[in-house]
Amino acid sequence: MRKHPRLSFLLLSTACLAGGALVATPLSAAPEQAEPPSAQAPATLAAPEVTKVPVGYLKQEVKRPIPLSRLNVEPEDYGIAGAEMALKDNNTTGRFTKQEFTLDVERVAVGGDAVAALQRLVDSGHRFILVDAPAETLLALSDSVKGKDVLLFNVRAEDEELRQEECRANVLHTAPDRYMLADALAEYLVWKKWQRWFVVKGPFPEDLAYLEAIRRAAKRFGGTIVEEREYKETPGARRSDTGQQQIQQQMPIFTQGAPSYDVLVVADEKEVFGPYLPFRTWDPRPVAGTAGLVAMSWHPAHEQWGATQMQNRFQRLANRFMWPVDYQAWIAVRAIGEGTTRARSADFAPVNALIRSQDLNLAAFKGQKVTFRSWDGQLRQPIIVTGPDLPVSVSPQEGFLHEEAEVDTLGVDQPETKCKFK
Incomplete structure (x- = not known):
């Protein structure tokens, strides 16, 4: 994940309620008229x-x-x-x-x-x-x-x-779900008019599931996937060896030669290579998806x-x-x-x-x-669209309308659901 x-x-203030019982006593009473001690004691109310x-x-x-x-x-x-x-x-x-x-x-x-x-x-x-x-x-x-x-x-x-x-x-x-996250990101990219997407994917089932969500979002909101490219190599030893120079050379070559695009969308949920892409692509383009600009x-x-x-x-x-x-x-x-x-x-x-x-x-x-x-x-x-340090926006974006609630533009709406509760 x-x-x-x-x-x-969330700061919530607290308060205490205190209650007391007032017991009335007679102003005067003859000794022979005094009630038994048990009758004089105030009744005790059981706490709820x-x-x-x-x-x-x-x-x-x-x-x-x-x-x-x-x-x-x-x-x-x-x-x-x-x-x-x-x-x-x-x-x-x-x-x-x-x-x-x-x-x-x-x-x-x-x-x-x-x-x-x-x-x-x-x-x-x-x-x-x-x-x-x-x-x-x-x-x-x-x-x-x-x-x-x-x-x-x-x-x-x-x-x-x-x-x-x-x-x-x-x-x-x-x-x-992934559809909501992909839709939230897609709405922002389309709102920015970054509608041409170069998609880089990993080989794992989670990566392919996110890729499918990105494909669906592109069709829904007017994005165009100019190319899909799979990352097959395993970079270095993940945090331990002296592979920074290798990565610095590898990522530009891997992203070289793509058709003209506005943003690189990465599908790498296992974080095998995605975090290496920002600032290392061949073309000076923003990175979004599971790295860079993400929805969460x-x-x-x-x-x-x-x-x-x-x-x-x-x-x-x-x-x-x-x-x-x-x-x-x-x-x-x-x-x-x-x-x-x-x-x-x-x-x-x-x-x-x-x-x-x-x-x-x-x-x-x-x-x-x-x-x-x-x-x-x-x-x-609503879904937050964010960079590493600060939120960039919150989806649903202005202009993406829905007959009931704009937040239902994110994910699967009722007319398209395949859910039949088991």
Whole structure:
């Protein structure tokens, strides 16, 4: 997965309510008229019972190549820290609604039994569970609890099949899929009138999936792919040998001879070669896609719409920046909190219904409330288009219209969905 640092923070003020009981005593009473001591004692009011709302987090460990940049090494608490901050947000409101949210994490080792881990969470009373796992694991988990009062939140996998041919009724997606990310980038490139794209792709399945998303986006928004070129060589020893001079010579030669183009779009999700392309292409052109100018759900320098508070608070909690999966986990737990608070219950049916409702009032620090699409369970949300240090724009772009909501120009719209919930 592509990794880019990000941070998040939301300052919520807290207050305490204190109550007292005034006990009236008679001004005068004869000894023989005095009530027994037990009758004179003030009645004790039982405190309202606190409703427990357990939230699960299932994290499947996977083998990932060492990233080319040390800045993109994945933190140990990636995703989990975002869920923990949302838990604090939920409990701030929960103090007044007599609801207490807890987070229980199940870590599954590489090759471990994720289904068994999910079953442990379900057996211990968890009905709302975040899943940080690859697509095949998510599908196995979903099928294992089919027909049960369990709702899974996909906070990691970007595979569009999970929202289309392989969509599941018991899964909601806070992670954007590749179609949404490619559409967000394409809208900005077309808005800039950078409509001629030279596409460089890697050989891995993830690269080809992103390539397909770029092809689709070009057709939707008026981009033209002038050439597709595959990178087949393996550069150096990834961060360890003295290969900088070799790379400096290799990348210009690799990108030489392309037809006239406005921007080089790279499809390299494993980061085998993509990060080497900016500033090394034969022609002086911007680089976008999985390197250079990228589309993502969150960026640590995003500050609009109150995001600065979110960023600062997350940094104090986790001692690092907020990354996309942190944000995607945060918003999943916040959706659970919003649904539970509004339902005034922890019962599965009303909370599930409120989370899926188009009236869900969930602030996301992106200038508009976000909701889940009824046709595929995908969270509709604006996407940040950003360079390494600063956001460049936010899609949907001005001028890309939709009959219902402009944010639905990103990804698969209802008329074109292939989702038939299983």
